[in-house]
Amino acid sequence: MQGTLNEIDIRSILQLIELGQRTGELLLEACAYPASSSRGDTNIFKASDRFPSHAGQFWLVFFINGQIAYAADNDGSLWRLRDYLRRYGVESALDQLQLPSIACNNAPEYGYLWALMEKHILTPAQGRSILQSMVNETLFDLLSLHQGFFIFEMGTALAPQLTTLEITPLLTKIMKQVQEWKQFHPYIQSPNQCPVIANREQLSVSLPQKAFATLNTCADGKTSLRQISRYLNRDILTVAGAIYPYIQKGWVQLLMKQDQKISNQNNQSQAIQTSTVTQIICIEDDVAIGKAVEYILQQHGYQVTVIKNPIKALTLAFELQPQLILCDIAMPSLDGYEICAMLRQSSDFRHTPLVMLTGMDGFIDRVRATMVGATDYLTKPFGESELLMLLEKYLGSKKRTNLKPTSLFPDLEQTIKDPDVRAG
Incomplete structure (x- = not known):
């Protein structure tokens, strides 16, 4: 269905x-x-x-x-x-x-x-x-x-x-x-909005001491209405209804919550820009595709390590500390979903851009990749320009060279675009 x-x-x-x-x-x-x-x-x-x-x-x-x-x-x-x-x-x-x-x-x-x-x-x-x-x-x-x-x-x-x-x-x-939520519009539009106290004096007079203490703690401009409902074990409607009169009076204002993942990605990008060498790991059991990715990225100034064995890749990832990880989904021993979930539990890789590479282009695969913490998703077949644009998206722009593939690896882009083509 x-x-x-x-x-x-x-x-x-x-x-x-x-x-x-x-x-x-x-x-x-x-x-x-x-x-x-x-x-x-x-x-x-x-x-x-x-x-x-x-x-x-x-x-x-x-x-x-x-x-x-x-x-x-x-x-x-x-x-x-x-x-x-x-x-x-x-x-x-x-x-x-x-x-x-x-x-x-x-x-x-x-x-x-x-x-x-x-x-x-x-x-x-x-x-x-x-x-x-x-x-x-x-x-x-x-x-x-x-x-x-x-x-x-x-x-x-x-x-x-x-x-x-x-x-x-x-x-x-x-x-x-x-x-019932609609009655709060336009003052309250989303459970992800964060209350902040605009008039502390009026609130302290109007609210019971315990209620003011709770609001004073939660209304910091960073904690969303939904988070407050979780902390207090109340549904979102109850929380919104309690704070709504004071939003109408202007004593409490609402801010949009900054997306935590975007913030983390920005912090990661700033850290990457201070590094002189950009290290990338490509976990790919297809030798031809791995060689193609390696060759293309090396020609554009990236340091690339292609790892065929997914179990070995987990160990090498901690040794190499890459700024970005490319990971195939369909692999023996461990699939890409499992690798991604494992890496995300380490503080070393909690915010590292992790891009899934796969021949599967379905909606379900995108959802599963996202649920285990993947940053993005690149569907095979893909070309050189698509790969480079994705890296620039997460690692910042890098001046592209005009080097062409040598006879050692002919038709590398075609190798990526056509999984049936295998490098000799």
Whole structure:
């Protein structure tokens, strides 16, 4: 089942999954429809030329027998889980955990939540409460979505299973919240806006001492309304309703939250610019493609190390400390998703641009790559100019040379563009 959200809305999709008692994954992408698309286009998820990577935000919802087991957006980080753990004062426990094996196959956040319960840092009841809150906030965003694409893929159940939630009661509750949210417009437009106190004197007089102390702590211009709702274990509507009168009076103002990943990428780019040599790792088990990538990038001043063995690549990555990593998805022993998830758990590679290289051009693969922390996605076949433009995007511009391939590696660009062509 796949299509666009102008053909069927989110609520109807969820109800169909519930009625059919389906087990699998629902993937959604929010983006404006291009002029060239049509309601009858059934190949929209294969048209990577029309819908480039990161054109919109992604969401992923897991189902077991028509009930929701887990839901998240495409962040792929542990910031949301860390916010929820703050309720119980155990957010620092995440820093002590090793990457759970489940985190490589499912969303990392879910794997870590399960690991926290296995180590008795969270009780099962606390884990279920956090999971239900995660599902609620994800559905709130989805039910506010009106443009985008979706695909439901039948599959095995999410395991291990923590809990499942019935769809119909959730829809009734959250649809009501979505409708009530509209009353806050235009003063409050997004759960990601951050309150900051503009008139402390008036607030201290008007609010009870405890309420003022809470607001004074949270309203720092950096903590979003959604984060406050996580900390206080309240739904977003309750938090927004409590602060709304003071926003109307101008005593509290709202700022847009700076995207943490963009900030991290900017910091990484600044660090890269101070380095004299740009080190790149390419994890690719296809010898011909690996040689082609190596030759092209070396001719443009990059230092490139191509690694065929994905297990060896993990060790070499820590030794070489690259500024950017190119990683194939379909490989033996460890696939690209697993490598990406493992690298992202190390502070050394938490913000390193990591680009997936693959012959798969589907919407699902883009979502999965993003969920495990990939920065971008480059679909084979790709050309020299596409590869160089992507590197410039994350490493900054570099003066291109006009060197042409020598007879040692003839037709290197064609080798990349045509996987059936193999270097001699």
